[in-house]
Amino acid sequence: METLQPDDPRELGSYRLLRRLGAGGMGRVYLARSPGGRTVAVKVVRPDLAADAGFRERFRHEAEIAKAVSGRYTAPVVDADPDAPLPWLATSYVLGPDLTDVVAAHGALPERTVRALAVGLAAALQEVHAAGLIHRDLKPSNVLLAADGPRVIDFGIARAVDGSRMTQTGVVVGSPGYMSPEQAQGKDVGTAGDVFSLGAVLAFAATGRGAFGDGASSHAALLYQIVHGDPDLTGVPQSLLGLVRACLMKDPTQRPAPAQIVTSLAPQGVEPVLTDWLPSAVASTIATHAAGILDLEAPEEAPAVASFGPAPTMTSDRGTGNPAQAYGGHPAGPPTPGYGAMPSPGHGTPAHGGALGEPLNGTVRLGEQGAGTGRSRRRVLGLVVGAAAGVAVAGGGVAWWLAQDGGDSPSSKDEAGQGGQAEPAGERFTTPPPGVAPQPLWHKSVAEDSTSSLVPLLIHEDLLLISGDPLVAYDVKTGKARWSKKEACRPGEPLLFHDGKVFLADGGYDGVLVALDVETGEEVWRSRLGKSLSVDSAIAVDDENVYVTAKDLGESRSATEYRTAVAAISHSSGTKTWLQRRDWGTKDYDVQGSVSGKYLVYADSNYNLTVRDTATGAQLWTRKIGEDWTWQPTVAGGLVFLPGDELKALDADTGDTRWTLSSNGRRAFRNPSVIDGVLYVSDYDDGVWAVDVKTGERTWLCDDLEANGPETFLRAGSSLYGATGGLSGGGVVALEARTGKVRWTFDDNKDNGEPWQVALSGNRLLVTHGPEVYALPAV
Numbered sequence: 001m002e003t004l005q006p007d008d009p010r011e012l013g014s015y016r017l018l019r020r021l022g023a024g025g026m027g028r029v030y031l032a033r034s035p036g037g038r039t040v041a042v043k044v045v046r047p048d049l050a051a052d053a054g055f056r057e058r059f060r061h062e063a064e065i066a067k068a069v070s071g072r073y074t075a076p077v078v079d080a081d082p083d084a085p086l087p088w089l090a091t092s093y094v095l096g097p098d099l100t101d102v103v104a105a106h107g108a109l110p111e112r113t114v115r116a117l118a119v120g121l122a123a124a125l126q127e128v129h130a131a132g133l134i135h136r137d138l139k140p141s142n143v144l145l146a147a148d149g150p151r152v153i154d155f156g157i158a159r160a161v162d163g164s165r166m167t168q169t170g171v172v173v174g175s176p177g178y179m180s181p182e183q184a185q186g187k188d189v190g191t192a193g194d195v196f197s198l199g200a201v202l203a204f205a206a207t208g209r210g211a212f213g214d215g216a217s218s219h220a221a222l223l224y225q226i227v228h229g230d231p232d233l234t235g236v237p238q239s240l241l242g243l244v245r246a247c248l249m250k251d252p253t254q255r256p257a258p259a260q261i262v263t264s265l266a267p268q269g270v271e272p273v274l275t276d277w278l279p280s281a282v283a284s285t286i287a288t289h290a291a292g293i294l295d296l297e298a299p300e301e302a303p304a305v306a307s308f309g310p311a312p313t314m315t316s317d318r319g320t321g322n323p324a325q326a327y328g329g330h331p332a333g334p335p336t337p338g339y340g341a342m343p344s345p346g347h348g349t350p351a352h353g354g355a356l357g358e359p360l361n362g363t364v365r366l367g368e369q370g371a372g373t374g375r376s377r378r379r380v381l382g383l384v385v386g387a388a389a390g391v392a393v394a395g396g397g398v399a400w401w402l403a404q405d406g407g408d409s410p411s412s413k414d415e416a417g418q419g420g421q422a423e424p425a426g427e428r429f430t431t432p433p434p435g436v437a438p439q440p441l442w443h444k445s446v447a448e449d450s451t452s453s454l455v456p457l458l459i460h461e462d463l464l465l466i467s468g469d470p471l472v473a474y475d476v477k478t479g480k481a482r483w484s485k486k487e488a489c490r491p492g493e494p495l496l497f498h499d500g501k502v503f504l505a506d507g508g509y510d511g512v513l514v515a516l517d518v519e520t521g522e523e524v525w526r527s528r529l530g531k532s533l534s535v536d537s538a539i540a541v542d543d544e545n546v547y548v549t550a551k552d553l554g555e556s557r558s559a560t561e562y563r564t565a566v567a568a569i570s571h572s573s574g575t576k577t578w579l580q581r582r583d584w585g586t587k588d589y590d591v592q593g594s595v596s597g598k599y600l601v602y603a604d605s606n607y608n609l610t611v612r613d614t615a616t617g618a619q620l621w622t623r624k625i626g627e628d629w630t631w632q633p634t635v636a637g638g639l640v641f642l643p644g645d646e647l648k649a650l651d652a653d654t655g656d657t658r659w660t661l662s663s664n665g666r667r668a669f670r671n672p673s674v675i676d677g678v679l680y681v682s683d684y685d686d687g688v689w690a691v692d693v694k695t696g697e698r699t700w701l702c703d704d705l706e707a708n709g710p711e712t713f714l715r716a717g718s719s720l721y722g723a724t725g726g727l728s729g730g731g732v733v734a735l736e737a738r739t740g741k742v743r744w745t746f747d748d749n750k751d752n753g754e755p756w757q758v759a760l761s762g763n764r765l766l767v768t769h770g771p772e773v774y775a776l777p778a779v
Helices: 053-067 099-106 111-130 158-165 191-207 219-228 238-247 258-265 286-294 377-394 398-404
Strands: 015-023 027-033 039-045 077-081 088-092 143-146 149-152 442-445 456-459 463-466 471-475 481-485 496-498 501-505 513-517 523-527 533-541 545-552 563-570 576-581 591-596 599-604 608-613 619-624 634-636 639-642 646-651 657-662 673-675 678-682 688-692 698-702 712-716 719-723 732-736 742-746 756-761 764-769 772-777
Touching: 015 039, 053 077, 099 143, 099 191, 111 143, 111 149, 111 191, 111 238, 111 258, 191 238, 191 258, 238 742, 456 496, 456 756, 456 764, 496 533, 501 533, 533 563, 533 599, 545 576, 545 591, 563 599, 591 634, 608 639, 634 673, 673 712, 678 719, 712 756, 719 756
Parallel strands: 533 591
Antiparallel strands: 015 027, 027 039, 039 088, 077 088, 143 149, 442 772, 456 463, 463 471, 471 481, 496 501, 501 513, 513 523, 533 545, 545 563, 563 576, 591 599, 599 608, 608 619, 634 639, 639 646, 646 657, 673 678, 678 688, 688 698, 712 719, 719 732, 732 742, 756 764, 764 772
């Protein structure tokens, strides 16, 4: 920002000019103020363009259309004079830096800010496109960051300048690195071209560099990469990668529409997403910068020359041909290293019935001194800054649990001592565009000292139980606790449900199996196997029994070596159905089991796989399974499935191999899941396989995951959902069940080392990641 020079005018129309903001492809840009105190940016056309009758006509047309773009996330045109000796137009001045300067000073933005930026920019494109315009030059310097959301500037008017440029052979209009492939090739550009530019802007915000190259690259190299190359998206957060990749598709028809982006990223509305959306380092200087701008006054003495002289030499901002809206510290001093932004003055639809940009009905906009109010600009600023500060302290809305830099979303304490969340937006969920994960309906963080490995259990389509101390049942629609019970089970204890009751070992407190009423948490019965027998863990449940492992302390040889047993307990009465002793030296807390029909199957830490008859407990067979037993045995259709270097299907009656599936040079298979006659399994190269259960033939292989291979699966409708293990790069993935095509990946970027788990309740996915619990729409 510079002081006015002798050849600068002091007034244009009714606006008093205060400072020079910069210069670009169309002319000079000034900071100015209306008689009512509204701060605007006034762009004055270059003399050579002003002399072009064709340009003036295009300028008039585009200015009229641009006035209709008056939405929340654009800096609207509030006034224009295309008939002036040097045509000019005035836009709302946004008290905030542009994205280029923010990234230059602070580096790549955090995920929460980039998410909010995507929502705001997509909403801005909706506003621009609804007015019949295509921006065609969306780039970081055309994105301003205000406290209450981003603003898109310089829409529409560029076409007035472009009309003359496009008559020149070989000229491509736009900003290399951010224009769409069709624009780079000189083809017609539609609204999807702006979506491509949006993807490039988001990649820049998330990584601090251009997806197709940087300023050191030649324009020709950038254009070639845009048309023929793949974007470098290294560093884009996993949860945003699908969205950015979808926006950057070469084929315009495959890109999501702005409305789809807004709906999928902000299911509860745009406003909560943009609450407290900026990093503190950027937001902390808002008041300083705003105060400096609003306290500016016009020069007291008129210059000797008050009209334009010879056409000035035009320079572009960073070589992009757009001055944007300059900002800094106090205008009289050097730029401030941090950045600040205040809400755009008078954002929204301009008042009608008076001059463009002036308030009606006594409305006082930021930077105005309304008649009869007695408020100075500083006073109005103080009110708005105070409100912004309050928002910053209080934190964001529930939609932005990701936005807290590793913290939790603000919430009140519910009856279980955990944070409750607001009611969800509704049950009519919208399918997000390809590659875009749905946003959580609610999120809560369970205290880490009360749980080490969360096991979700969905029941009656309205409750989620999380094992730990206390054991808590949450409402799946709100995330609020319905009941809790202390000393009911140890953290991570498997929870089994049947016929309105939840069954769990009491964690060694009394060595018993307890049945609780799932609706109230009240105890229904407790079962003790015998005087010397202590229930260790519940491993499976079917229509008749709960199957448990136990220690026989009466037959112990030493403190560390004791006889173990497996037992069946009737879940209707709590009485013992049968009990069978196991071999010496096995440890029941190292057992994982499943049940299907007449087969109870479990694996233990001695690397044994054992199958028993559910009616009597008689052992049908047992066999060694190698060096890895840490998987949940899968049994279906009379087959037991054994992962490893090969995937094997064993006869559940005899243990004989029925079929074998080779990994075809890929690394070993993980634990499989069987759903409706299809076996789903991932390998250690992070591929996902669909296999015919009866024949062992592969149906499809998905090798496009941007996450670790899932270890558990569930299916809902046409989608297959998988939850990965505890390594970094995990999350929940959604695939098309019929083809294996990746739909989206959800990741909270919290590397807590715990596995992901997913379960289904109606049309909601309940997801846990260590102490983090999320409810996602099953779309």
